Every structure is written in structure tokens, then in C-alpha cells.
Amino acid sequence: MSDVGIKDVAARAGVSPGTVSNVLNRPEKVSPATREKVEAAVRELGFVRHGSASTLRAGHSKTIGLSVIDIGNPFFTDVTAGVEEVASDLGYAVILSNSAGSRAKEERNLLVLAEQRVRGVLITPSDEDPARLDRLRERGISVVLVDHPAHRPDQCSVAVNDIGGGMTAVRHLMERGAKSIVYVTGPLTIRQCLDRRAGAERAYGRPLRVVEMGTMNPRAGQQAAEKLLSEGDLPDAVFCANDLLALGLMRDLTHAGVRVPDDVALVGYDDIDFAAASAVSLTSVRQPTHQLGRVATELLLDECDNPATHAHQQIMFQPELVVRESTR
Amino acid sequence: MSDVGIKDVAARAGVSPGTVSNVLNRPEKVSPATREKVEAAVRELGFVRHGSASTLRAGHSKTIGLSVIDIGNPFFTDVTAGVEEVASDLGYAVILSNSAGSRAKEERNLLVLAEQRVRGVLITPSDEDPARLDRLRERGISVVLVDHPAHRPDQCSVAVNDIGGGMTAVRHLMERGAKSIVYVTGPLTIRQCLDRRAGAERAYGRPLRVVEMGTMNPRAGQQAAEKLLSEGDLPDAVFCANDLLALGLMRDLTHAGVRVPDDVALVGYDDIDFAAASAVSLTSVRQPTHQLGRVATELLLDECDNPATHAHQQIMFQPELVVRESTR
DNA sequence: TGACCGGATCAGAACGTTTCAATCCCGCTC
DNA sequence: GAGCGGGATTGAAACGTTCTGATCCGGTCA
Numbered sequence: 001m002s003d004v005g006i007k008d009v010a011a012r013a014g015v016s017p018g019t020v021s022n023v024l025n026r027p028e029k030v031s032p033a034t035r036e037k038v039e040a041a042v043r044e045l046g047f048v049r050h051g052s053a054s055t056l057r058a059g060h061s062k063t064i065g066l067s068v069i070d071i072g073n074p075f076f077t078d079v080t081a082g083v084e085e086v087a088s089d090l091g092y093a094v095i096l097s098n099s100a101g102s103r104a105k106e107e108r109n110l111l112v113l114a115e116q117r118v119r120g121v122l123i124t125p126s127d128e129d130p131a132r133l134d135r136l137r138e139r140g141i142s143v144v145l146v147d148h149p150a151h152r153p154d155q156c157s158v159a160v161n162d163i164g165g166g167m168t169a170v171r172h173l174m175e176r177g178a179k180s181i182v183y184v185t186g187p188l189t190i191r192q193c194l195d196r197r198a199g200a201e202r203a204y205g206r207p208l209r210v211v212e213m214g215t216m217n218p219r220a221g222q223q224a225a226e227k228l229l230s231e232g233d234l235p236d237a238v239f240c241a242n243d244l245l246a247l248g249l250m251r252d253l254t255h256a257g258v259r260v261p262d263d264v265a266l267v268g269y270d271d272i273d274f275a276a277a278s279a280v281s282l283t284s285v286r287q288p289t290h291q292l293g294r295v296a297t298e299l300l301l302d303e304c305d306n307p308a309t310h311a312h313q314q315i316m317f318q319p320e321l322v323v324r325e326s327t328r
Numbered sequence: 329m330s331d332v333g334i335k336d337v338a339a340r341a342g343v344s345p346g347t348v349s350n351v352l353n354r355p356e357k358v359s360p361a362t363r364e365k366v367e368a369a370v371r372e373l374g375f376v377r378h379g380s381a382s383t384l385r386a387g388h389s390k391t392i393g394l395s396v397i398d399i400g401n402p403f404f405t406d407v408t409a410g411v412e413e414v415a416s417d418l419g420y421a422v423i424l425s426n427s428a429g430s431r432a433k434e435e436r437n438l439l440v441l442a443e444q445r446v447r448g449v450l451i452t453p454s455d456e457d458p459a460r461l462d463r464l465r466e467r468g469i470s471v472v473l474v475d476h477p478a479h480r481p482d483q484c485s486v487a488v489n490d491i492g493g494g495m496t497a498v499r500h501l502m503e504r505g506a507k508s509i510v511y512v513t514g515p516l517t518i519r520q521c522l523d524r525r526a527g528a529e530r531a532y533g534r535p536l537r538v539v540e541m542g543t544m545n546p547r548a549g550q551q552a553a554e555k556l557l558s559e560g561d562l563p564d565a566v567f568c569a570n571d572l573l574a575l576g577l578m579r580d581l582t583h584a585g586v587r588v589p590d591d592v593a594l595v596g597y598d599d600i601d602f603a604a605a606s607a608v609s610l611t612s613v614r615q616p617t618h619q620l621g622r623v624a625t626e627l628l629l630d631e632c633d634n635p636a637t638h639a640h641q642q643i644m645f646q647p648e649l650v651v652r653e654s655t656r
Numbered sequence: 657t658g659a660c661c662g663g664a665t666c667a668g669a670a671c672g673t674t675t676c677a678a679t680c681c682c683g684c685t686c
Numbered sequence: 687g688a689g690c691g692g693g694a695t696t697g698a699a700a701c702g703t704t705c706t707g708a709t710c711c712g713g714t715c716a
Contacts, residue, residue: 218605277546279607
């Protein structure tokens with residue numbers, strides 16, 4: 001059992017507990033000689049600060065919360081990695097929670113985070129309702145929206161321009177000569193899917209033919225291919241709301257004798273690791289996911305640590321088109 | 329600012345703080361009438377328990393730590409999802425840390441976890457040295473090893489049988505008639521890569537030709553393909569230490585006119601989402617990753633909550649071969 | 657009637673830090 | 687040698703819970 005506390009250290013070093021605390025938190029305030037004595041005692045006793053006591057007294061903790069919609073999704077995984085990197089560098093612990101798209105679970109998770117008195121929360125909200133987040137902020141917990149633009153100016157957010165991404169993809173297809181383009185997407189209740197369509201249609205100049213699938217995995221892509229094939233009327237190009245859809249689609253088109261890109265050009269979204277390595281490498285829209293996580297965390301911690309000077313920012317990253325064989 | 333504490337609730341409900349605490353922690357101990365009064369007060373005041381104070385007094389927290397080697401890796405992502413699921417169901421918060429393969433970073437992260445006084449730690453150790461973990465356990469923090477078998481009987485662990493997985497893969501290739509088999513792998517300093525080779529060779533009956541790459545992504549797979557092609561002497565079958573290697577390899581073999589599976593059969597490992605949807609779908613060895621995370625967490629929380637009756641277990645899951653076109 | 661019982665409630669002391677006003681000590685100046 | 691200034695150090699209060707032993711109260715039994 002770890003029962004060595006700050007006063008054991010104090011006793012060992014022959015100083016008062018207050019001094020030990022100073023060594024721990026404001027080393028510059030204490031003379032080098034005593035500092036060394038204390039540090040030695042800490043080492044000898046294997047003292048580890050009791051975070052809860054510290055949080056309780058100081059009124060704020062060294063933890064932040066991260067609430068994502070789907071841990072399994074590589075997009076969030078990359079974001080999470082960026083978050084962890086920055087947080088851990090600054091000595092913060094990250095409490096991870098997965099709302100799995102369920103509003104109830106998100107609510108429960110936020111409660112747990114509030115109980116832990118996290119310093120702030122990074123959240124990809126599972127719906128548009130800002131009430132829960134306001135309640136957090138009333139509690140003095142800063143909130144930064146991730147992958148979701150803030151509606152209000154007193155709120156930080158980082159997001160990626162999905163409209164722009166959709167435009168870029170379709171503009172590229174059109175420059176390549178595509179006349180009829182289909183948009184294959186996941187549920188249109190998802191903001192990303194909607195925004196990408198909006199951008200795509202803006203570039204296209206009129207409504208796109210849309211194939212909407214319930215999920216966004218390769219299997220759904222294959223089903224989308226079947227649908228297109230059975231309907232006969234093949235487009236010259238397909239824009240998919242994510243790479244998994246695109247790759248599944250590509251596979252079944254190819255199996256059916258349709259050549260990519262000669263018969264049908266194809267653009268995906270996310271630029272997952274494997275996009276570059278599929279049989280016909282996939283043109284895709286890459287998002288700076290890792291960066292998204294890093295910047296969000298930096299904003300959050302700045303808001304926490306320098307509340308006076310902190311300026312709220314709504315950052316919008318621009319995605320980048322990576323051209324490969326599927327549109328060449 | 330959230331400054332409503334247990335005594336505000338007590339005042340509002342006209343009871344003592346102790347009673348409120350009882351309502352929160354042992355509702356059965358308090359009469360229905362007062363319980364209701366207190367619950368109403370909690371609701372009206374929007375009271376949220378201060379976790380740190382609670383931890384401080386009670387001596388244990390409602391958090392566990394999870395330390396993985398590489399958050400970005402889908403294997404760990406799935407494990408993490410399983411962990412989060414169970415923990416959150418039981419009201420535990422998960423503190424995530426990523427050692428990124430660096431022993432120093434792992435050490436720092438474990439210190440942070442110790443400061444947070446986590447109840448226990450799930451860890452995929454970045455090396456074999458058990459000293460750090462012993463130090464944690466001396467502090468009363470339970471430890472469960474993830475994806476790494478425990479050497480000692482007084483230690484829980486969950487792992488997947490990589491030797492068995494390697495055997496299964498190669499046995500399958502041999503049954504299919506393969507005579508010369510190559511093992512394409514990541515760094516052989518990684519236990520998984522080593523174990524899979526060991527199993528593979530056990531099935532093969534003699535040493536395998538090995539192509540060792542520095543990383544385990546599709547690009548490395550493509551480089552491995554180039555190497556095999558340039559050396560001329562193509563095998564009948566390749567077993568890859570993971571799917572990304574296998575898919576990259578497949579792509580470049582196919583581009584070079586080598587037919588899969590007719591000229592070269594191919595087995596990957598991990599059964600990632602995309603294995604089923606590549607141009608030639610990939611035979612792969614699937615691991616119960618999600619399950620791994622769930623069971624590990626259940627073991628840990630059992631060890632924490634029922635230290636008396638808890639029996640340490642070393643669980644070894646068996647992977648499963650999923651046969652697809654690349655070996656048909 | 658009074659002693660006794662048991663369940664519900666209470667009061668107050670912890671838990672291990674941080675904070676802040678108070679104190680100490682030392683070298684300087686006059 | 688007294689007085690002063692200022693950096694280093696101290697000691698005790700406070701943070702919001704939980705826990706423990708004590709108290710209260712209504713009812714039962716002799």
C-alpha cells in the first residue's frame with residue numbers, strides 16, 4: 001500500500017509539509033539546498049503525489065475528458081492519438097469515453113467526467129442540442145467541439161470542411177470529364193455525409209443521384225455496386241462518402257468487369273492507410289485528423305490555463321485531395 | 329461554477345451530510361421518505377458528487393488506466409472499445425495512455441496513473457521487465473496484462489495464441505498444397521511477429537524463408553513484394569504477419585502479373601475490415617480483439633472489487649482462420 | 657412505568673494536499 | 687547594536703467527501 005504522504009517526506013527531509021508542496025509545485029520558491037533534500041526524500045520514499053487530494057484542495061484536476069462517437073472509427077482513432085500526445089506532454093491524463101452514437105450513453109459519460117472534475121472536455125457531440133454542453137460550462141468545465149463547428153462565438157471548435165471536401169472531389173471528377181456522377185453515402189442523418197453531398201452538388205451545379213446505405217463499410221459499398229449494376233444505367237464517376245464504401249464498391253465493380261477508372265472513375269474520403277494500396281489505388285480526400293486532435297487539445301488547455309488571455313476560436317481545417325489511379 | 333456540495337443538498341433536504349452520503353452510496357440504509365427528499369434536493373440543485381473528495385476519503389477511485397503500445401493500431405482500437413464498454417457499464421472511467429513503444433513514455437504515463445490513484449491498470453507492456461508493474465502492485469494497484477501472457481501465477485493476463493495462429497495459417501497453406509512458403513513480417517523484436525513465426529515453422533516442420541520489414545503497413549508489403557520479385561525465386565505461398573503487409577504485397581504481386589492465389593497463395597493476420605473487400609479477398613487469421621478488452625476489464629474489476637474471492641487467471645484466446653479467395 | 661431494542665439519523669473527525677498569513681533568520685544600514 | 691527588509695520556511699485552515707460511534711425516537715416487553 002502506498003501510504004507515504006507529503007508529511008512523511010517532510011519528516012524525512014526535516015522540513016514542513018508546506019515546503020514539500022512548494023518543491024512539488026513551485027520549485028523556484030525554495031532554496032536549492034532544501035529543494036535537493038526534499039527531492040532526495042521523495043526519491044528514497046518513492047513518494048507519489050495523491051492526485052485527488054491535490055485536486056480537492058487546488059480546485060482543479062490534471063485531467064481532460066474526450067468523448068467520441070465511435071472509438072472504432074479510424075478517424076477518431078487518429079484524433080485520439082493526437083489528443084493523447086499533447087495532453088500527455090503537458091502532464092494531463094485523458095479520460096476516454098465512447099458515446100457509440102447513443103445520446104443516453106453520452107449523457108452518462110459526461111456525468112462521469114463531471115464527477116471526475118475534469119479540467120475540460122473535448123467532444124464530438126452526438127447531436128445538435130447544446131444544452132448539455134452549456135451545463136458543463138456552467139460548472140466551469142471548458143468545452144471544445146471536435147469535428148463539429150461551433151455555432152456560438154464563445155466556444156472553441158475544430159472541424160474539417162466537409163463541404164469543401166465534397167466540392168474538391170466532384171470538381172476533380174468533372175475536370176477529368178465526368179458527366180454523370182453518383183454520390184454513394186452512409187446515412188444522411190450524419191452531418192458529414194450531408195455536408196459532403198452539399199459540397200458535391202455545389203460543384204456539380206445540380207442535384208446528384210444519391211445511393212444511401214445504412215452503414216459505411218466495405219460490405220455496404222459492395223451492395224451499392226450491385227445496386228448500380230442492377231439498375232443498368234452506370235455513371236461515369238462515383239464519389240463515396242468514405243473509403244471503405246469506395247473500396248467495397250470498387251471491388252464489386254471490378255469483379256463485374258467494369259474498369260476503374262476507364263469506365264467509372266472513383267473518389268473516396270478519409271484517405272485511409274489502405275487507399276494507396278488497393279488493386280487500383282484510390283483517389284481520396286485526406287483530412288488532417290491527427291492535427292485535429294492536437295489543435296483541439298491545445299485550444300482546450302489554453303482555455304483552461306490562460307482563461308484571461310484565451311481567445312475562442314472556431315478552426316476549420318481544409319481537406320486535401322490525393323489523386324491516385326482510380327481517377328487517372 | 330459548480331459549488332453545490334453535499335452539505336448544500338443536506339441543508340436543502342433538511343438532513344445531515346452523512347445522510348446524503350448514505351443516499352448516494354447505500355440507499356438501502358435510509359428510509360424511503362428521506363431518500364426521496366434527498367434525491368429531490370439533488371435534482372433541484374444539480375448536485376454532482378466531487379469524485380476527488382470521495383476518492384480521497386474512501387481511499388479508492390472509480391477509474392482504471394489503460395496503457396497501450398499504439399493507439400493507432402486497429403488491434404488496440406478494438407481492444408480499447410471493449411475495455412471502455414465494460415468499464416463505462418460499471419461506472420468506471422478509463423484513463424487512456426499511449427506508450428507509443430517508448431519505455432520512457434510508458435513510465436511517465438504509469439506515474440500519471442499512479443497519481444490519479446487508478447483502481448487498476450490494463451497494460452500491454454512495452455517490454456518484458458516486470459519491475460515497474462510490481463511497483464504498481466505494491467501500491468495496491470491491480471494490474472492485468474493485455475495481449476501478453478503473464479509469467480507469474482499471481483497475475484492476471486489475457487492474450488491471443490500467436491503461435492497457434494501461425495500454425496493454423498501455415499497448416500492451411502500446406503493442406504492447399506504449398507511447398508515453399510515465405511513469412512513476411514514486421515520487426516522480429518515484436519513478440520507477436522516472433523510467435524507467429526514460431527508457430528508457422530512448427531507447422532512447416534523446418535525454418536521458413538523470412539522477409540523482415542521495418543514497419544507493418546501496406547507500403548512495407550509492397551516493398552516485400554518487390555524484394556520477392558527481384559530475387560526471382562517466387563514461393564507458392566506467403567504468410568504475412570498482418571493484413572496491411574499482405575494487402576500491399578498482394579497489390580504489387582498482382583500488378584507484376586502474378587496471380588493470387590493461382591501462382592502465390594496468401595494469408596494475412598488480424599482480419600481487418602478490408603480483408604474481405606480487397607480485389608482478391610484475403611484469407612486471414614482473426615483475433616477476438618473486442619473480447620480481449622472486455623474480458624481483461626472484467627478480470628481487473630473483479631480483482632479490484634472482490635479481492636478476497638478473486639482467482640488470478642491467465643487467459644489465452646484462440647484465433648480463428650477465415651478462408652477467402654486468396655487461398656482458394 | 658421504565659428499561660431496552662433496533663433502525664434511522666447525526667456530528668465530527670478523518671483523508672492528503674494547497675494556500676496564506678505569520679514567523680523566522682540573515683545580512684545590511686545607520 | 688538596534689532596526690529594517692526580504693527571502694525562506696512554517697503551521698494551521700480549508701477543500702468535499704466518507705466513516706464511525708453516538709444519539710434519537712418509537713415501539714415492545716416485563
